Amino acid sequence: MTDDRDPIREAHHQWLRHGWDDAADGMAMVTSVVRVHQLLMERVEAVLRPLDLSFARYEVLRLLSFSQSGAMPMTRLGSLLQVHPTSVTSAVDRLVRQGHVERLRREQDRRVVLASLTASGREVVEAATEGLNARVFARPGIPGADVTALTDLLGELRAAAGDHVADPSGTRDDALQSR
Amino acid sequence: MTDDRDPIREAHHQWLRHGWDDAADGMAMVTSVVRVHQLLMERVEAVLRPLDLSFARYEVLRLLSFSQSGAMPMTRLGSLLQVHPTSVTSAVDRLVRQGHVERLRREQDRRVVLASLTASGREVVEAATEGLNARVFARPGIPGADVTALTDLLGELRAAAGDHVADPSGTRDDALQSR
Numbered sequence: 001m002t003d004d005r006d007p008i009r010e011a012h013h014q015w016l017r018h019g020w021d022d023a024a025d026g027m028a029m030v031t032s033v034v035r036v037h038q039l040l041m042e043r044v045e046a047v048l049r050p051l052d053l054s055f056a057r058y059e060v061l062r063l064l065s066f067s068q069s070g071a072m073p074m075t076r077l078g079s080l081l082q083v084h085p086t087s088v089t090s091a092v093d094r095l096v097r098q099g100h101v102e103r104l105r106r107e108q109d110r111r112v113v114l115a116s117l118t119a120s121g122r123e124v125v126e127a128a129t130e131g132l133n134a135r136v137f138a139r140p141g142i143p144g145a146d147v148t149a150l151t152d153l154l155g156e157l158r159a160a161a162g163d164h165v166a167d168p169s170g171t172r173d174d175a176l177q178s179r
Numbered sequence: 180m181t182d183d184r185d186p187i188r189e190a191h192h193q194w195l196r197h198g199w200d201d202a203a204d205g206m207a208m209v210t211s212v213v214r215v216h217q218l219l220m221e222r223v224e225a226v227l228r229p230l231d232l233s234f235a236r237y238e239v240l241r242l243l244s245f246s247q248s249g250a251m252p253m254t255r256l257g258s259l260l261q262v263h264p265t266s267v268t269s270a271v272d273r274l275v276r277q278g279h280v281e282r283l284r285r286e287q288d289r290r291v292v293l294a295s296l297t298a299s300g301r302e303v304v305e306a307a308t309e310g311l312n313a314r315v316f317a318r319p320g321i322p323g324a325d326v327t328a329l330t331d332l333l334g335e336l337r338a339a340a341g342d343h344v345a346d347p348s349g350t351r352d353d354a355l356q357s358r
Contacts, residue, residue: 037216129199150336
């Protein structure tokens with residue numbers, strides 16, 4: 001074993017050697033997801049760190065910026081981000097301390113707590129999106145057709161885990177659909 | 180927007196609406212990787228948590244268990260795991276405290292620090308692998324051909340980021356190859 005060999009392929013080989021044939025391909029896939037996640041997060045964090053944002057906090061700001069009023073109930077944020085309510089709370093707490101978000105209550109129903117984008121929040125989410133688009137999203141490193149194929153296969157996995165996922169080729173078609 | 184819609188597709192739609200066409204597919208791919216990583220780690224952690232292991236510490240134990248002597252220089256562990264030396268140090272520190280690993284020095288060259296599996300380390304890595312194989316790796320949730328296609332596409336991304344990756348279909352063939 002030398003360092004110019006593929007560690008995931010080496011592991012796959014070991015799995016087969018141990019007779020774990022039915023698990024070897026799944027192990028290689030899961031380990032590949034972990035590695036690619038790590039590589040992509042390094043690139044994402046290189047853009048977001050100078051703005052003092054994590055990807056989780058960026059996603060909160062992004063969702064708020066897409067809503068008409070720039071505000072959204074905390075519970076709705078959690079369901080759209082598909083994370084535990086405590087994660088949303090801690091992300092929003094930090095964003096409030098940073099001055100990017102403020103908490104509001106509806107006059108009509110004071111039980112509903114909204115997270116609302118501030119002017120500084122709008123500014124930072126625009127800068128972050130511009131940076132991510134230019135330095136990560138528009139340059140994924142593989143051809144466009146492979147990007148779409150990868151998203152579709154990942155969509156299959158998400159659907160199998162219970163996520164609501166649009167039809168596989170939907171990512172290419174939604175500009176044309178009003179659905 | 181209702182909660183039974185696909186949040187990633189909604190985001191893709193927003194990207195196109197804002198005219199970020201060249202970045203929309205990449206955004207959907209990156210966000211899908213993040214979501215699938217989260218879903219897979221939930222399943223992995225359900226197996227590893229009762230054994231008091233993280234996936235990073237499991238990977239250290241797994242690599243050591245595959246080496247002939249059950250021991251490996253710390254530097255080599257880092258290069259195989261493709262993580263920063265400080266991450267390896269902190270994982271091994273924790274494994275030492277748990278009694279699964281001990282640190283050794285070569286008699287011939289006392290500068291080389293080895294991480295070495297203990298009997299309890301061997302036991303826990305076998306239990307962890309058995310659990311992961313049965314509950315995650317052998318049941319990825321999508322058909323076998325898609326698992327392989329996904330691993331190959333992720334391999335393209337890894338290669339584009341500078342990882343040494345075996346030829347794309349290698350994960351299926353290495354039982355037949357001595358390379």
